[in-house]
Amino acid sequence: MNKLKWGMIGGGEGSQIGPAHRLGALADGRFTFSAGALDHRPDVGKDYAQRLGITADRAYGDWQEMLAGEKDREDRIDLVTVATPNSTHFEITKSFLENGFNVLCEKPMTMTVEEGEEIVKIAAASGKICAVNYCYSAYPMVRQARAMVRHGEIGKVRLVVTNFSHGHHGDATDADNPRVRWRYDPAMAGVSGQFADCGIHALHMASFIADDEVETLSADFASTIPSRELEDDAMVNFRMTGGTVGRLWTSSVAIGRQHGFDIQIFGETGGLRWTSEQPNQLIYTPVGGRTQIIEKGEGGLHEDANRLSRVAIAHPEGFPLAVANIYCDLADAISGEHRDGLPDAAAGVRSMAAVYTAVKSAKDGGAWIDARPPMYR
Numbered sequence: 001m002n003k004l005k006w007g008m009i010g011g012g013e014g015s016q017i018g019p020a021h022r023l024g025a026l027a028d029g030r031f032t033f034s035a036g037a038l039d040h041r042p043d044v045g046k047d048y049a050q051r052l053g054i055t056a057d058r059a060y061g062d063w064q065e066m067l068a069g070e071k072d073r074e075d076r077i078d079l080v081t082v083a084t085p086n087s088t089h090f091e092i093t094k095s096f097l098e099n100g101f102n103v104l105c106e107k108p109m110t111m112t113v114e115e116g117e118e119i120v121k122i123a124a125a126s127g128k129i130c131a132v133n134y135c136y137s138a139y140p141m142v143r144q145a146r147a148m149v150r151h152g153e154i155g156k157v158r159l160v161v162t163n164f165s166h167g168h169h170g171d172a173t174d175a176d177n178p179r180v181r182w183r184y185d186p187a188m189a190g191v192s193g194q195f196a197d198c199g200i201h202a203l204h205m206a207s208f209i210a211d212d213e214v215e216t217l218s219a220d221f222a223s224t225i226p227s228r229e230l231e232d233d234a235m236v237n238f239r240m241t242g243g244t245v246g247r248l249w250t251s252s253v254a255i256g257r258q259h260g261f262d263i264q265i266f267g268e269t270g271g272l273r274w275t276s277e278q279p280n281q282l283i284y285t286p287v288g289g290r291t292q293i294i295e296k297g298e299g300g301l302h303e304d305a306n307r308l309s310r311v312a313i314a315h316p317e318g319f320p321l322a323v324a325n326i327y328c329d330l331a332d333a334i335s336g337e338h339r340d341g342l343p344d345a346a347a348g349v350r351s352m353a354a355v356y357t358a359v360k361s362a363k364d365g366g367a368w369i370d371a372r373p374p375m376y377r
């Protein structure tokens, strides 16, 4: 099988998410790392790209140069990852889609709902793939949970409860650290802080496992460190189209919690629990029965969980390999094999609509508001 060619924008040396993309894209031998504009400082980015093995002619100074350099090459990249800060996602993703490239964009896909709808339309018109990196949905045991819901193993889903709450911005004496401060500054972060950063992962996960979409929501936002203009804590209640009730708590001041992402799905005949800090296990309780630990790699799992699991039972399979699962599904999709569950631009715009709705609701005393993007109403 010929390897696909992959390029990345952002994700430079010292960035938070860059290493997970490199490990993920290269883990299964489906892609070669062929091109990159990795840093906001052109020379630094070019140097780093070459140290990672990219040839000098494809180590670009910025994304415009990369687009110009790649678009007419016969061996142009098959997929570009956008791993830059949020405010740049829209124009980079739009430009590459319009020039016929497949794109994996980091979350949040855009800064506004209108931009998100535009990306959905451009992706559809181009016939190219636009995926969004909701990578937690690609853990094998998350796929197992979704498959169990789809096969009716916990009955109709009544309730989804999810948290994405950590304590890493809980130190008020560190609030002016530039790496922390921008996240709560509307000029840099947009309309929402913690909800747009972590809450949308939890909301996407609720939709993904319950196999349903958020329809309305009511939000309560708090800036528990008073110098912060945007929220560092949010409680969001939501209702899904199929009637499921949702509860979501997201916080960056929950001192003592580390990654802090978990989800519980309660159906008419059973309940499930998954947590990102023990991702190999899914906890299952049938109504009236004993609680069981379902382990990644054991017999009898659904195919969608098995196919995304590479190492033997009881060996931890962590975050970079969840990202690798996104890249595997992308490689299949680029090669013409549809992969159910690959988060797409529709998921990206639904998240943006939820962010704007939550901001509005929080300002309006927790009013219940339609949270769907206009194009999906």
Ligand code: NAI
Residues within 6 Å of the ligand: 009, 010, 011, 012, 013, 014, 015, 016, 017, 018, 037, 038, 039, 040, 041, 062, 063, 083, 084, 085, 086, 088, 106, 107, 108, 133, 134, 135
């Ligand atoms: P970061 O600030 O650690 O790194 C950003 C990188 O992009 C740096 O190397 C910087 O030099 C480069 N860069 C900035 N502007 C650029 C430009 N115009 N052209 C080329 N390179 C540029 O940021 P981090 O935390 O890695 O976040 C990047 C994106 O990834 C954000 O959108 C964030 O929301 C998302 N993210 C997603 C996660 C997930 O779980 N899916 C986890 C962490 C971040």
